[in-house]
Amino acid sequence: MESARELFQIMTRRFGLLNRNCCTVGGCDISLVQSHLLYEIDRQHNPSMQQVAESLGTDITTFSRQVQSLVKMSLVKKTPDPADRRVFTLSLTVEGRMVATMIDQQMNDYLEEVFSYMSEYEKETILRSVKLFNDAMGKSSKCCAPVTG
Numbered sequence: 001m002e003s004a005r006e007l008f009q010i011m012t013r014r015f016g017l018l019n020r021n022c023c024t025v026g027g028c029d030i031s032l033v034q035s036h037l038l039y040e041i042d043r044q045h046n047p048s049m050q051q052v053a054e055s056l057g058t059d060i061t062t063f064s065r066q067v068q069s070l071v072k073m074s075l076v077k078k079t080p081d082p083a084d085r086r087v088f089t090l091s092l093t094v095e096g097r098m099v100a101t102m103i104d105q106q107m108n109d110y111l112e113e114v115f116s117y118m119s120e121y122e123k124e125t126i127l128r129s130v131k132l133f134n135d136a137m138g139k140s141s142k143c144c145a146p147v148t149g
Contacts, residue, residue: 025099026098028073028099030099034070035103036056037066037067037070037076038100038103040052040056041091042092046089046090046091048089049067049087049090070096075095075096075099076090076091076092076096
């Protein structure tokens, strides 16, 4: 029987989480980090840069560079908050929303195909187990910053 670490290493590799680019959409190479940013900006309604950085558990400097790259690609719009000009809210452009939707579709198609090799009971067991595991990781003092959502 493989160790827990080995099982997670294999899953990470198969999921493509070690690839520099997670997907190519409309000729744009999107990194894994950028895809997470697009997902969070889409999920939250006009979040501040700080809110998204916190939900991803990343420092604001690294995060800021990633946001800037998405702004340059015309996928994200950065708007100063009228109440506090030091705060910027983030939103997806029309193109950004299209890219986020396409990434979502690619991920859902991939998961659907993987789950097609399992029974409904096995699929539900996996999803329940992953949720339990995510909850436990959120409580760990040794793990990443807690991710809200």
